[in-house]
Amino acid sequence: MREYEPQTIxxxxxxxxxxxxxxxxxxxxxxxxxxxxLEMLPYPSxxxxxxxxxxxxxxDAVARFRRMRGEQVMHVIGWDSFGLPAENAAIQHGExxxxxxxxxxxxxxxxxxxxxxxxxxxxxxSTCDPEYYRWNxxxxxxxxxxxxxxxxxxxxxWCDRCQTVLAxxxxxxxxxxxxxxxxxxxxxxxxxxxITNWAEDLLAGLDDLHAWPDKxxxxxxxxxxxxxxxxxxxxxxxxxxxxxxxxxxxDTIWGATYLALxxxxxxxASLVAGRPEERAVLAFIEEQLGRGIxxxxxxxxxxxxxxxxxxxxxxxxxxxxxxxxxxxxLMDVGTGAxxxxxxxxxxxxxxxxxxxxPVRQVVRxxxxxxxxxxxxxxxxGSLFDxxxxxxxxxxxARSQLIESARRSGFxxxxxxxxxxxxxxxxxxxxxxxxxxxxxxxxxxxxxxDSDLPVCLPDKxxxxxxxxxxxxxxxxxxxxxxPRCGGAAxxxxxxxxxxxxxxxxxxxxxxxxxTAAPFDVANQNPWLPVDLYIGGIEHATMHxxxxxxxxxxxxxxxLCTIDEPVRRLFTQGMVxxxxxxxxxxxxxxxxxxxxxxRFGADTTRLFALFAAPPERDLDWNEAGVEGCSRFVGKVxxxxxxxxxxxxxxxxxxxxxxxxxxxxxxxxxxxxTIKKVTEDLGERMHLNTAVSSIMELNNALTPLADSEASxxxxxxxxxxxxxxxxRLLAPFAPHLAEELWHARGxxxxxxxxxxxxxSPDLLVSDTVAVVVQVNGKLRGQLTLAVxxxxxxxxxxxxxxxxxxxxxxxxxxxxxxxVPDRLLNLVVG
RNA sequence: GCCGGAGUGGCGGAAUGGUAGACGCAGGGGACUUAAAAUCCCCUUCCCGCAAGGGAGUGCAGGUUCGAGUCCUGCCUCCGGCACCA
Numbered sequence: 001m002r003e004y005e006p007q008t009i010x011x012x013x014x015x016x017x018x019x020x021x022x023x024x025x026x027x028x029x030x031x032x033x034x035x036x037x038l039e040m041l042p043y044p045s046x047x048x049x050x051x052x053x054x055x056x057x058x059x060d061a062v063a064r065f066r067r068m069r070g071e072q073v074m075h076v077i078g079w080d081s082f083g084l085p086a087e088n089a090a091i092q093h094g095e096x097x098x099x100x101x102x103x104x105x106x107x108x109x110x111x112x113x114x115x116x117x118x119x120x121x122x123x124x125x126s127t128c129d130p131e132y133y134r135w136n137x138x139x140x141x142x143x144x145x146x147x148x149x150x151x152x153x154x155x156x157x158w159c160d161r162c163q164t165v166l167a168x169x170x171x172x173x174x175x176x177x178x179x180x181x182x183x184x185x186x187x188x189x190x191x192x193x194x195i196t197n198w199a200e201d202l203l204a205g206l207d208d209l210h211a212w213p214d215k216x217x218x219x220x221x222x223x224x225x226x227x228x229x230x231x232x233x234x235x236x237x238x239x240x241x242x243x244x245x246x247x248x249x250x251d252t253i254w255g256a257t258y259l260a261l262x263x264x265x266x267x268x269a270s271l272v273a274g275r276p277e278e279r280a281v282l283a284f285i286e287e288q289l290g291r292g293i294x295x296x297x298x299x300x301x302x303x304x305x306x307x308x309x310x311x312x313x314x315x316x317x318x319x320x321x322x323x324x325x326x327x328x329x330l331m332d333v334g335t336g337a338x339x340x341x342x343x344x345x346x347x348x349x350x351x352x353x354x355x356x357x358p359v360r361q362v363v364r365x366x367x368x369x370x371x372x373x374x375x376x377x378x379x380x381g382s383l384f385d386x387x388x389x390x391x392x393x394x395x396x397a398r399s400q401l402i403e404s405a406r407r408s409g410f411x412x413x414x415x416x417x418x419x420x421x422x423x424x425x426x427x428x429x430x431x432x433x434x435x436x437x438x439x440x441x442x443x444x445x446x447x448x449d450s451d452l453p454v455c456l457p458d459k460x461x462x463x464x465x466x467x468x469x470x471x472x473x474x475x476x477x478x479x480x481x482p483r484c485g486g487a488a489x490x491x492x493x494x495x496x497x498x499x500x501x502x503x504x505x506x507x508x509x510x511x512x513x514t515a516a517p518f519d520v521a522n523q524n525p526w527l528p529v530d531l532y533i534g535g536i537e538h539a540t541m542h543x544x545x546x547x548x549x550x551x552x553x554x555x556x557x558l559c560t561i562d563e564p565v566r567r568l569f570t571q572g573m574v575x576x577x578x579x580x581x582x583x584x585x586x587x588x589x590x591x592x593x594x595x596x597r598f599g600a601d602t603t604r605l606f607a608l609f610a611a612p613p614e615r616d617l618d619w620n621e622a623g624v625e626g627c628s629r630f631v632g633k634v635x636x637x638x639x640x641x642x643x644x645x646x647x648x649x650x651x652x653x654x655x656x657x658x659x660x661x662x663x664x665x666x667x668x669x670x671t672i673k674k675v676t677e678d679l680g681e682r683m684h685l686n687t688a689v690s691s692i693m694e695l696n697n698a699l700t701p702l703a704d705s706e707a708s709x710x711x712x713x714x715x716x717x718x719x720x721x722x723x724x725r726l727l728a729p730f731a732p733h734l735a736e737e738l739w740h741a742r743g744x745x746x747x748x749x750x751x752x753x754x755x756x757s758p759d760l761l762v763s764d765t766v767a768v769v770v771q772v773n774g775k776l777r778g779q780l781t782l783a784v785x786x787x788x789x790x791x792x793x794x795x796x797x798x799x800x801x802x803x804x805x806x807x808x809x810x811x812x813x814x815x816v817p818d819r820l821l822n823l824v825v826g
Numbered sequence: 827g828c829c830g831g832a833g834u835g836g837c838g839g840a841a842u843g844g845u846a847g848a849c850g851c852a853g854g855g856g857a858c859u860u861a862a863a864a865u866c867c868c869c870u871u872c873c874c875g876c877a878a879g880g881g882a883g884u885g886c887a888g889g890u891u892c893g894a895g896u897c898c899u900g901c902c903u904c905c906g907g908c909a910c911c912a
Binding site: 216218222223225227229245246247248303327328329332333334335337338339340345346350418536537540609610611612617618620622626627629630632633686687689690691692697700704767769770771773774779800812813814816820822823824 | 827828829830831832837838839840841844845848849850851852864865866879891892893905906907908909910911912
């Protein structure tokens with residue numbers, strides 16, 4: 001018998017698949033079911049890690065299964081190849097980002113091939129390819145034309161010493177990663193995309209994403225953060241400019257005892273101009289703005305603030321209340337100003353206590369007694385001490401107060417969202433250049449489509465200092481205005497890489513199109529993506545951006561779908577020794593070493609077997625050895641019996657198939673059913689693998705027995721021929737090898753998936769459990785369909801059951817036919 | 827703090843409200859072998875018992891149900907995410 005040598009057979013089949021184009025996916029064929037199986041495209045960081053192995057093993061198993069089921073399968077891969085690490089490598093080690101990236105891609109592509117993943121490599125894309133990113137630019141221009149891309153000033157991390165903008169990732173403990181200098185906030189003009197135009201639509205769309213995990217839908221709901229409330233303008237004493245606040249609790253407005261403004265609030269400085277409080281307020285604002293957002297959140301348990309000395313009038317009660325600047329009010333939320341009602345909001349109360357501001361209750365529970373002392377009552381209730389609104393319930397009061405404010409012109413109902421417009425500007429080199437020209441006389445001018453792509457220059461100064469790399473390249477910056485021809489300046493910001501990944505799965509469908517991002521007329525047969533597999537960490541950012549992008553493209557007439565992904569599957573992390581695998585923890589397992597030692601099939605099998613795919617997976621070598629042993633067992637059992645087996649597909653012999661042969665046949669067909677279901681909607685890949693192990697355990701004794709005659713060997717052949725195909729999605733190389741050895745034609749990857757025969761899924765008799773008062777007391781073997789009376793008689797005849805019911809009154813009998821009999825005795 | 831998820835043998839895990847612990851690992855025993863490795867077979871939740879059998883048991887405390895790992899209420903612990911959201 002030949003030894004099982006995974007390295008030899010795996011390499012051979014990988015070459016054979018490649019040569020024959022087994023996984024190529026041509027035009028969508030009419031009348032044939034299609035399946036677009038997509039995994040989140042990798043960032044080419046250097047080498048594959050086990051998270052990749054797991055992600056792509058899951059996707060490949062499903063894709064191979066669907067293909068064998070006769071569906072036309074789109075299974076593709078590419079590279080999310082722009083981004084910060086390439087630039088950091090350049091700054092730290094002087095490597096050229098493009099060279100570094102392409103080297104990494106070559107390494108990782110080879111690793112993916114060694115895993116035997118069945119991709120259509122002709123559709124491979126790389127987002128740093130000018131033929132890809134030109135379409136980022138094209139989309140950007142379409143949005144710019146429609147006002148969906150705009151400029152606004154926003155603060156960024158700024159290192160004064162390096163004279164450069166830093167990503168959050170490049171800031172540790174408020175210090176620059178390169179020079180360890182202090183990082184501050186500085187405002188810059190940047191590009192934004194109007195994702196908030198779709199806030200309501202993105203929220204509503206979640207209701208229809210039934211095949212997405214609830215947790216992701218919940219996270220997105222919170223991310224979009226819709227809240228219904230009111231805007232109310234409080235007149236400021238000795239000023240003509242009122243302060244507009246947003247509140248969801250206008251019913252508590254008679255309890256407002258101060259207004260609080262964010263440090264960034266545009267009116268903050270002017271309120272104190274020339275007043276005694278000016279110094280203190282400006283110092284506080286400067287101190288707050290100088291700190292990172294995370295910093296401000298972290299210690300915001302301490303409610304800091306300063307009084308402005310100015311007063312606003314409550315537009316309902318006419319009461320004058322002080323205006324403060326407070327650290328817990330955020331400019332991004334609502335209007336950047338709030339009315340504070342300490343009695344009915346915990347944060348307002350904290351602040352009031354810290355600064356000696358009054359607390360006044362105006363809402364009490366409708367039922368029950370007084371509110372807990374010293375705790376803000378934040379529920380709805382009924383109003384008191386609220387002028388004409390006293391006695392109303394909160395909800396009713398809200399609508400009356402809003403209506404009154406609207407009539408008087410100082411407020412109105414409004415819906416606020418937490419979702420912010422998407423800032424896409426990056427002051428970096430290794431990304432898509434934003435295709436805009438700044439002209440003194442024409443303003444912002446889009447680069448004409450005919451001039452796309454605006455290519456990244458080959459060489460840029462990448463020192464990490466002195467501003468964005470492109471702005472230091474005179475020959476890149478200097479350009480003639482496309483409109484007036486005058487001297488102008490090219491935009492030097494590049495795009496957030498989330499732009500690249502917002503539409504890449506459209507490009508796979510038409511990767512070489514030079515006239516459009518994709519074939520607008522013919523993409524739809526494949527969309528939406530049927531199954532999208534990736535990590536939970538993308539639950540909000542990427543998966544919101546791509547939903548937005550699809551809607552934006554629909555508005556542009558480029559696609560007809562609203563939602564890009566029918567089913568989302570979020571896989572768990574790969575951990576080892578209780579911690580996420582990472583270089584810093586030194587617990588990384590290298591996929592190549594695993595392949596070398598155990599083979600790709602074993603590595604893949606373990607990645608799928610060791611845990612349910614949505615849960616975290618603990619990588620442990622003993623478990624890998626277990627899978628390796630299983631693969632060897634299949635191989636040996638097959639080769640021991642191979643010569644004695646009837647040819648595949650010949651009819652069963654005339655002799656009766658009963659006893660062990662029939663039992664094996666039943667096991668075979670039950671396994672087919674189980675694996676088929678587990679690879680379908682259930683996505684229980686771990687139990688699919690265990691049931692295949694069971695089938696192998698079941699067929700081995702019959703295969704090895706000298707006593708096995710034609711009937712038994714026929715059943716063994718049937719089991720083996722099924723097992724080879726069931727194994728093909730999980731251990732594809734081994735399956736090809738055995739398929740070939742059995743004389744199968746073509747590739748098992750293209751062989752039809754086995755069918756479970758319904759009459760072998762049932763048997764004549766069935767085990768029925770007998771309980772007495774819910775406790776297991778016996779087991780009966782009864783004919784299928786045995787009625788309650790007969791089952792009861794059989795149960796009474798069982799001595800063990802009898803011992804528990806004798807002398808007692810039978811109160812009730814629960815009979816679940818063919819399953820269970822529960823005797824309730826008193 | 828808020829949101830989400832998870833707690834089942836020594837371990838990873840299985841189980842549509844119907845036999846808790848499939849499958850695998852680890853451990854124990856046996857076969858084969860001069861021997862070892864590999865391989866094959868058997869046992870393996872805990873307690874009492876020679877056994878037959880009995881009792882307990884899915885983080886904790888309750889509840890619904892003939893019957894709960896599964897459903898409900900309230901807690902505890904761990905993991906992940908985050909946004910003081912007005």
